[in-house]
Amino acid sequence: MVQPLGYLKETASQTAGPYVHIGCTPNFTGIHGVYEADLGSGSMINDQTRGERITIRGHVYDGAGTALKDALIEIWQADADGLYNSPSEIRGKADPNFFGWARCPGDMATGEFVFETIKPGRVPFRDGRLMAPHVNFWIVARGINIGLNTRMYFSDEEAANAEDPILSRIEHRVRVPTLIGKRDGDTVTFDIHLQGENETIFFDV
Amino acid sequence: MKNMPPETTPFFARDRDMHPPAYTPWYKTTVLRSPQRALISLEGTISEITGPVFGHNIINEFDNDLLANYAKPGEGPIGERILVHGRVLDERGIGVGGTLVEFWQANAGGRYRHKKETYLAPLDPNFGGFGRTITDENGFYWFKTVRPGAYPWPNGVNDWRPAHIHFSIFGHGFAQRLITQMYFEGDPMIWKCPIVKTIPDEEAIKQLIAPLDMNATIPHDMRAYKFDIVLRGRRSTLFENRMEGN
Numbered sequence: 001m002v003q004p005l006g007y008l009k010e011t012a013s014q015t016a017g018p019y020v021h022i023g024c025t026p027n028f029t030g031i032h033g034v035y036e037a038d039l040g041s042g043s044m045i046n047d048q049t050r051g052e053r054i055t056i057r058g059h060v061y062d063g064a065g066t067a068l069k070d071a072l073i074e075i076w077q078a079d080a081d082g083l084y085n086s087p088s089e090i091r092g093k094a095d096p097n098f099f100g101w102a103r104c105p106g107d108m109a110t111g112e113f114v115f116e117t118i119k120p121g122r123v124p125f126r127d128g129r130l131m132a133p134h135v136n137f138w139i140v141a142r143g144i145n146i147g148l149n150t151r152m153y154f155s156d157e158e159a160a161n162a163e164d165p166i167l168s169r170i171e172h173r174v175r176v177p178t179l180i181g182k183r184d185g186d187t188v189t190f191d192i193h194l195q196g197e198n199e200t201i202f203f204d205v
Numbered sequence: 206m207k208n209m210p211p212e213t214t215p216f217f218a219r220d221r222d223m224h225p226p227a228y229t230p231w232y233k234t235t236v237l238r239s240p241q242r243a244l245i246s247l248e249g250t251i252s253e254i255t256g257p258v259f260g261h262n263i264i265n266e267f268d269n270d271l272l273a274n275y276a277k278p279g280e281g282p283i284g285e286r287i288l289v290h291g292r293v294l295d296e297r298g299i300g301v302g303g304t305l306v307e308f309w310q311a312n313a314g315g316r317y318r319h320k321k322e323t324y325l326a327p328l329d330p331n332f333g334g335f336g337r338t339i340t341d342e343n344g345f346y347w348f349k350t351v352r353p354g355a356y357p358w359p360n361g362v363n364d365w366r367p368a369h370i371h372f373s374i375f376g377h378g379f380a381q382r383l384i385t386q387m388y389f390e391g392d393p394m395i396w397k398c399p400i401v402k403t404i405p406d407e408e409a410i411k412q413l414i415a416p417l418d419m420n421a422t423i424p425h426d427m428r429a430y431k432f433d434i435v436l437r438g439r440r441s442t443l444f445e446n447r448m449e450g451n
Contacts, residue, residue: 015384019317031275033275039307066237076379088211144227145224147383204247
């Protein structure tokens with residue numbers, strides 16, 4: 001006999017279902033008057049926010065190539081100097097004008113998600129090497145049993161991407177482009193493929 | 206949370222045997238929405254360890270009272286009045302204070318207030334069906350609502366969802382992010398549900414079933430159900446491993 005370890009077990013995930021908007025973005029589904037605004041909606045920046053303005057746009061596609069119209073996407077990113085606005089960030093004080101987190105439901109007609117944000121700075125990996133600029137994504141929807149974690153890197157950061165400790169460990173190099181948002185001017189396009197030839201890399205974080 | 210320094214260590218590895226796999230063909234929508242390739246393991250970096258803080262100032266007075274937050278003055282929703290209460294803990298058994306908890310549900314007849322909902326049960330003009338709260342420093346939360354109804358859904362020809370409340374939980378790190386559903390003690394529909402049955406572990410399913418809690422029941426007003434939620438724990442700050450690569 002040994003002592004029990006005594007850890008609790010994490011509560012199991014269940015799908016967000018088709019009506020996740022009711023709870024997370026009620027104004028988006030036409031229920032007004034309870035919350036002033038949907039949490040995490042609107043632009044992530046104000047006039048004082050430091051950094052390069054970008055717009056992230058994309059769709060989430062299923063295995064038949066159809067865009068999901070009921071997905072909810074959340075992002076979490078560092079500020080322009082690579083600092084997160086979080087109590088667990090101990091390297092310095094992040095830009096007070098940048099919260100770093102946002103939530104966007106895919107458009108009910110097209111499925112498109114849009115984030116008005118800034119390009120994040122570089123954040124160190126655990127051994128001190130710098131990771132390339134990236135935005136952390138979390139995707140839930142009907143038919144997704146447990147939220148999917150991925151990252152978006154930037155196509156205009158070839159040198160940083162080449163030395164990124166996460167990207168460089170991916171065995172199947174042909175899959176790396178699934179993590180790269182395509183930059184064109186101020187717009188970065190990041191499509192997420194749940195299945196198929198271009199299935200996005202998802203992480204067990 | 207009070208008197209505790211912010212934690213900066215990685216989370217315990219997620220025990221995926223307790224969670225549903227992505228591909229569960231008896232829940233048909235997963236067939237085309239499930240990644241087929243293995244997840245790539247990414248032990249916690251600063252990007253996953255950190256997370257935003259939601260202040261209590263985002264919460265309005267009636268956000269955790271679904272009996273009141275959509276009702277016309279002097280009116281209220283139809284249905285069994287219940288109090289749902291519990292604690293958000295991590296796997297170490299430590300209360301997770303400051304956790305944003307959002308919840309949504311069907312009304313007593315099993316109808317959601319959503320643009321795309323088509324079930325023939327009527328909307329309740331006094332029920333919005335959603336709310337939110339932030340846990341106190343010890344991780345406790347509560348809200349008032351009506352018990353939701355079961356409803357049919359297009360999967361099998363005669364599939365019904367058991368009565369349930371959806372929960373979205375935002376702990377201290379982005380890697381703790383979780384969405385789940387709470388079920389009610391004694392409901393025979395639970396064990397027939399294809400979505401419940403996506404979870405491979407019976408104990409993990411039982412952990413989603415809230416027991417009737419007569420001690421928290423408010424006499425002559427509402428019965429209570431207790432629902433504790435466990436988020437991933439963090440490694441100890443005392444014995445942090447040497448950074449890899451050094």
